[in-house]
Amino acid sequence: MSAKKWTDASWYSQDQKPLEIYLFIDPLSADCWALEPKIKKLLLEYEPYVRIKHILSSSLDTLNCQTEKKRKEIAKSWNETAMKSGMPCDGSQWLSNPVKSPFLASIAVKAAEMQGKKAGSRFLRSIQEQLFVEQKNISDYDVLLQCAEKSRLDLEEFIHDMNSATASKAFQCDVKIASEMEVNSTPTLVFFNENIEDEGIKVDGLYPYEIYSQIVEQMLEDTPEKNQLPSIEEFLMRFKIAATIEVAEVYSISVKEAEKKLKKLMFNKKVEKVEAGNGTFWRYIF
Incomplete structure (x- = not known):
């Protein structure tokens, strides 16, 4: 595992829970998408102790995606991530419907964040769903507006902020933060505890959930009491949509068992099944 100390406490926010995690992500990164179930589980188990701050850090791969050769490389990388993580994503869309302006999606996320941290998080998840689940081109202005609407943003304000400096x-x-903190890849997580004199821990890459959980417990002075996980129905009520593999990973059960439980919810008309790309998602029915 690649992990190292970060010593500059100036990045540490004073408005925090006992542990703050800087999560450097690229909305177009399949590895960042594959991190989603681990982040969900961290929030569910350690929510009283953990605050997550998203920092956008687009990789050179996705920023330089205009050539056919580069798009083929990204497509291959997506398919490899899907094979390793089980999270559905189909690299073929980089060949049939490639994202043309990676910057636009990032600007849109920052515009959404101007309506609040939770609004920004909802919008970020929405564009990831459009990209990885619906296979939509998130460099399309209309797609971004649809995401804003689904995320319950003030559309007029969002449009104004997107076009502002x-x-x-x-x-x-x-x-700039990513550069100064020497973040060269996504996803990267930097963990800080509430003692600003302590060093932070930086972890780059995608690892099993237990690695992140161990770091959280290591950085808290007292061993935290984990929250009991909610029911799968409550999980979907909170996150609205999730892949079968996300439910399996969060609840430490097999994909087969997760699918069985989700089908039961579907038969009870609590969720609906969504086939997308090379995987299955389940959407909570409001």
Whole structure:
């Protein structure tokens, strides 16, 4: 595992829970998408102790995706991530319907965040769903507007902020933070505890959930009491949509058992099944 100390406490927020995690992500990264079930489980088990701050850090791979050769490389990488993680994503869309402007999606996320942290998180998840589940082109302005609407954003404010210099500067600030903290790949997580004199721990790459859980417990002075996981129905009520593999990983059960439990919810008309790309998702029925 690649992990190292980060010593500059100036990045540590004073408005935090006992542990703050800086999560550097690229909305177009399949590895960041594959991290989703681990982040969900961290939040569910350690929510009283953990605050997650998203920092956008677009990789050179996705920023330089205009050539056919580069798009083929990204497509191959997506398919490899899908094979390793089980999270559905289909690299073929980079050949049939490639994202043309990776910057636009990042600017849109920053515009959404201007309506609040939770609004920004909802919008980020929404564009990831459009990309990986619906196989939509998130460099399309209309797709981004649909995501904003689904995320319950103020559309007029969102459109104004997307076209303002403020959202662009906010994205540039994220890129600067990533550079100064020597974040060269996504996903990368940097863990800080509430003692600003302590060193942070930086972990780059995608690892089993237990690695992140161990770091959380290591950085908290007292061994935290984990939250009991909610029911799968409550999980979907909170996160709205999830892949079968996400449910399996969060609840430490087999994919077969997860699918059985999800089908039971479907028969009771609590969720609906969504086939997408090379995987299955389940959407909570409001």
